[in-house]
Amino acid sequence: MDQSSQSGHRYRTELCIPPEHPCLPGHFPGQPLVPGVLLLEHVATALRTWRGQRLARIVETKFMAPLLPGEVAELELVEKSGRIRFEILRESQLLARGIVEGAA
Template sequence: MSDLPEITRGIRFEPGHPSFAGHFPGRPIVAGVLLLEQVALAWREWRGLRLRSIADAKFVAPLLPGEEAMLTLTEISEYRMRFTIVRAGTMLARGTVEGST
């Protein structure tokens, strides 16, 4: 665990979410943009900042409809955050985002 300020929250997308019809029919996965939207929403709720840019993002495993994952934001500086998204000990995504007021 880091000494830097951080928050963790669960994320889950119901199997009926409309994005699954096109991403991908017959084998749906949660789109990366939806995961990044969760990062942006969590940051705004926690620190009141808007996502300005994505410095880097790596998607290493898919999140499937109905699966629960944990999103952790770790504050690097006032306007910079690291994020991880993990499901049952498996890293799904990680990266760094920058924000503004």
């Protein structure tokens, strides 16, 4: 599911990790959670789609709440003062946030 939008200094896209994803059985067997590294992979993909840049550095990141397999979340990248901030939300609940840097 990829519904994305962009405008100048902002990019948004939906993400949903299917329950069949190969990383899930090893990430808390019996009660799978989407690993943070997989969420960061989606941040990297969004940055590449939005800016044509690769993810060069994660300046900071914080995971606040888990994303469960099959749940839909929104990923938003925003450029402010030359920095790229991201947030991942499920409805209005903040799941993760951080700052990343891109490179050509």
